[in-house]
Amino acid sequence: MTEHSDTGFSTRAIHAGQEPDPQTGAVVPAIYQVSTYKQDGVGGLRGGYEYSRSANPTRTALEECLAALEGGARGFAFASGLAGQDTVIRSLLTPGDHVVVPSDAYGGTYRLFNKVARPWGVEHTITSIHDVEAVRAAIRPGQTRIVWVETPTNPLLGIADIAALAEVAHEAGALLAVDNTFATPYLQQPLSLGADIVMHSTTKYCGGHSDVVGGAVVVAESVSVPGFEDAADRIAFHQNSMGAVAGPFDAWLVLRGLKTLAVRMDRHCDNAEKVVAFLQGRDDVTAVHYPGLEGHPGHAVAAKQMRRFGGMVSFQVTGGEQRAVDVCGATSVWTLGESLGGVESLIEHPGRMTHASVAGTELEVPADLIRLSVGIEDVDDLIADLAAALDKTA
Numbered sequence: 001m002t003e004h005s006d007t008g009f010s011t012r013a014i015h016a017g018q019e020p021d022p023q024t025g026a027v028v029p030a031i032y033q034v035s036t037y038k039q040d041g042v043g044g045l046r047g048g049y050e051y052s053r054s055a056n057p058t059r060t061a062l063e064e065c066l067a068a069l070e071g072g073a074r075g076f077a078f079a080s081g082l083a084g085q086d087t088v089i090r091s092l093l094t095p096g097d098h099v100v101v102p103s104d105a106y107g108g109t110y111r112l113f114n115k116v117a118r119p120w121g122v123e124h125t126i127t128s129i130h131d132v133e134a135v136r137a138a139i140r141p142g143q144t145r146i147v148w149v150e151t152p153t154n155p156l157l158g159i160a161d162i163a164a165l166a167e168v169a170h171e172a173g174a175l176l177a178v179d180n181t182f183a184t185p186y187l188q189q190p191l192s193l194g195a196d197i198v199m200h201s202t203t204k205y206c207g208g209h210s211d212v213v214g215g216a217v218v219v220a221e222s223v224s225v226p227g228f229e230d231a232a233d234r235i236a237f238h239q240n241s242m243g244a245v246a247g248p249f250d251a252w253l254v255l256r257g258l259k260t261l262a263v264r265m266d267r268h269c270d271n272a273e274k275v276v277a278f279l280q281g282r283d284d285v286t287a288v289h290y291p292g293l294e295g296h297p298g299h300a301v302a303a304k305q306m307r308r309f310g311g312m313v314s315f316q317v318t319g320g321e322q323r324a325v326d327v328c329g330a331t332s333v334w335t336l337g338e339s340l341g342g343v344e345s346l347i348e349h350p351g352r353m354t355h356a357s358v359a360g361t362e363l364e365v366p367a368d369l370i371r372l373s374v375g376i377e378d379v380d381d382l383i384a385d386l387a388a389a390l391d392k393t394a
């Protein structure tokens, strides 16, 4: 078990991997901005540190903290979310293997499977992962090695039943890998529901301040799918061999962000719930997508596997694509921009921005959709600004 495994979430976020420095008593891990380490005689490594691609103390602190927060055996920190996902794909798959990919996967993940992994020989089938039977049908017995899940999904906030999909994947001899970026380990812990691997874009909520790009992979205590028992060792080997590691300062920023993850997520959720209630009261809003709503198709599953429902909301407006684009350009407290999960509220038009790369594919999103990353500002200001933008563009 990882360090502090018997303590609460925020205690782990603040202390796991981060004992005060034995020499100085500094309560925060140092930024070890260093590439190499003095050896005490050839091969006499202090603490195992040899070269910072292989290991760096600031990165180690983050990796231990991530593993403790997700309840896994080992954590790995990468230069970006996609670098972590690429490392998972190339560590665990070989040409000829097959993956089941969600129909509303993050656009960059889909591009990685479609434009990078596929030419390399890894095939995929796109399916609605909200439908357990559809996933079962998409699996190719003996060939499918990973069932890839994102929940909630981006940008439509679809929900996948992690426990049910873990069973389906394992029956077929495949791993269940979950992108937990939207939920964060505070709201949802996929490994405790049977998943084998959890991934994050730490750029988003884990970092939480829109000041760093990073990724994380955490592997479960025990992976029992035949052929994958050594999954953590394979990822460790590839992390070093391919080298897409988080730098010391980036690792430090994510570690700093994690300390306040729980309090930030609670405020993101409080504010999102109020913004959702406001949107539901508008005649010019035709649909609101939020898993906390009882009418949301994934509500029951979300209520079972999530602590709360998160800070991401999307909605559709009357007036079609042009109105949606106009609303995105008419706010002042909400910043028009890509990405999500920071303390500041963001608004964007997925069809033309984050999801432009999936236009014309099975992953295309509605043209009148607006996505919100609800920040932790005063919610009355957020609602007044949205109301003004909707009124101005009516």
Ligand SMILES: *Cc1c(COP(=O)(O)O)cnc(C)c1O
Binding pocket: 080, 081, 082, 083, 106, 108, 109, 150, 154, 179, 181, 182, 200, 201, 202, 203, 204, 213, 214, 215
């Ligand atoms: C942003 C994001 C990624 C990609 O992470 P990067 O840090 O941008 O490489 C993957 N999955 C989800 C759900 C994301 O939101």
